[in-house]
Amino acid sequence: MSVRVEFLGPLKQVVGGEDIIELEAGTIAGVIEKLNEQYQGVTDRLLEPEGTLHRHINIYINEEDIRFKEQLQTALSPGDVVTVISAIAGG
Amino acid sequence: MVSPPKTDKQQDWHNRYARHIVLEGVGESGQKALNRASVLIVGTGGLGSPAAFYLTAAGVGTLGLVDDDDVSLNNLQRQLLHGTSDIGRPKVHSALETLNEINPEVNIHTYLEKVTPEIIWDLVSDYDLLVDASDNFATRFLINDVCVQAGNPLVFGAVLQFSGQVTTFTQEDDCGCYRCLFPEAPPPQYVPTCEQAGIFGVIPGIIGTLQAAEALKLILGRSGHEVGTILKNRLLLYDGKDSSFRTVKLSKNPGCPVCADPAFNFRRVNYHNTCALEGSPATPLGSQSTADPSVAAEAAKS
């Protein structure tokens, strides 16, 4: 199931500055697992030690916040766009 | 019937705001609504500069500026309210001078004060809406929480490196707040400040200008003018690296400890730590706080 993953802003460095990553995954947890194989430390940057999403990280599937879906178990459909952002505070 | 000749003052008003007056959606009545409105901008740096410029030029009746910082040389790369000869002066003083020159008809109040919960609480009732142009998480959570409690609309904007975020919290029942978006401030090791990580100078210019647009549209919309939709329950993301805008949905969290709890009281929150709510149970998103308690106070002088 091919999806497009985009890390925005300062999080881009987590995936080596890549704008768009295409990969095969059935859930958000699967996306993170795949990314962690490719880029070291992805899991630590996105998840708490107990495996939940950091509170300052949001993940969207086609504009929908996964916190209001099935969290990391939210299922993906082919062609979905996954957007990952971090809270920022600069002004 | 011949209408009485306009006075010089009326002519100047028509002339100064001619492009608004002729504009469908604003017009004379919209311009008058702007002239009656009051906006408090917290921060007169990278975001506060463009926001204050445009709100002043647009003739917002009263503008409040809160900042306890002095102008420094490394501000001038992006904080356009201040000039080289202002270095060492309080930012609110140089801001006042600059803005008076743009539009002397705007009533500008400056508050050379550190942002504390009580100061923001005292000020919110004097203003129709707030623009968050601050530069650290502690202040952002504080402003959010006080605005929710007071019911004041809040235009949020934040920047880092090449990216920016904008949204408007209207405080209507169906509108989420900053805590619905991000429940708590991240531990400092996770999200750097502009001082640490840098900021591409035009990014706050873009985001602060969008905040001004949101504030003006909010004022116009609330006075019955047709200026389209604002960023209510939508987060606008700007990525300066790939020169793109995206919007994502911002949902009201029915379990939000701030905007969904009528008993919420900002006085019970420790804004010196991760802005966590006292005794708040760990949510499914739970994060243990590893933040140094001194951090929030020191946070992010960008």
Ligand SMILES: [Zn+2]
């Ligand atoms: Zn909320």
